[in-house]
Amino acid sequence: KNEVEQSPQNLTAQEGEFITINCSYSVGISALHWLQQHPGGGIVSLFMLSSGKKKHGRLIATINIQEKHSSLHITASHPRDSAVYICAVGLYNTDKLIFGTGTRLQVFP
Amino acid sequence: SAVISQKPSRDICQRGTSLTIQCQVDSQVTMMFWYRQQPGQSLTLIATANQGSEATYESGFVIDKFPISRPNLTFSTLTVSNLSPEDSSIYLCSVEDHGGANWETQYFGPGTRLLVL
Numbered sequence: 001k002n003e004v005e006q007s008p009q010n011l012t013a014q015e016g017e018f019i020t021i022n023c024s025y026s027v028g029i030s031a032l033h034w035l036q037q038h039p040g041g042g043i044v045s046l047f048m049l050s051s052g053k054k055k056h057g058r059l060i061a062t063i064n065i066q067e068k069h070s071s072l073h074i075t076a077s078h079p080r081d082s083a084v085y086i087c088a089v090g091l092y093n094t095d096k097l098i099f100g101t102g103t104r105l106q107v108f109p
Numbered sequence: 110s111a112v113i114s115q116k117p118s119r120d121i122c123q124r125g126t127s128l129t130i131q132c133q134v135d136s137q138v139t140m141m142f143w144y145r146q147q148p149g150q151s152l153t154l155i156a157t158a159n160q161g162s163e164a165t166y167e168s169g170f171v172i173d174k175f176p177i178s179r180p181n182l183t184f185s186t187l188t189v190s191n192l193s194p195e196d197s198s199i200y201l202c203s204v205e206d207h208g209g210a211n212w213e214t215q216y217f218g219p220g221t222r223l224l225v226l
Contacts (some may be wrong), residue, residue, distance in 0.1 A: 040219070042218075042220055043201060043217035045215055045216060086151065088152075097142075
């Protein structure tokens with residue numbers, strides 16, 4: 001079993017839909033990261049969370065430390081949101097990240 | 110924040126040759142990381158590179174195959190040696206930014222897409 005599990009693996013949506021991507025982990029962490037990877041391979045860091053909830057534009061990320069679970073929400077999705085979204089956890093007391101396998105999102109107009 | 114550039118952005122290489130990837134950061138950082146992302150897979154940490162010391166390699170990665178240099182606080186190189194088709198991947202450089210108020214985040218370079226024929 002992977003230490004970081006994401007669901008779903010693939011997701012298609014119509015423009016305007018509300019999207020949720022889930023991440024569960026089984027290790028002790030110092031923080032959880034949500035990353036966005038564009039088709040060319042470049043990665044952008046969206047959020048770093050250690051508790052609660054963060055919002056940036058149409059993106060919302062939440063984390064429940066007790067349940068070892070995080071969600072990334074996209075409101076009013078747009079075709080430009082099409083990308084792979086990766087959950088990564090920072091292992092407690094280290095600088096190392098463990099990555100989920102990613103969720104491939106396609107938003108159609 | 111940190112802005113990272115990588116060179117080359119992509120390359121096609123013959124098996125048995127080597128490729129050196131450069132990573133340049135616009136600010137001084139202590140820790141730089143090199144990741145590999147094989148097709149359809151998630152990212153895997155190759156090694157951690159601190160300035161002034163030898164890189165620390167993860168299990169399954171060795172210095173002979175992936176020599177790393179870290180000559181200063183803004184630059185690092187990763188060489189992938191004796192290339193084989195299995196080395197075809199995206200290679201990403203990352204840095205950790207310890208910002209104010211005791212928080213940190215990771216920044217990633219744009220990646221180098223390598224195809225080995």
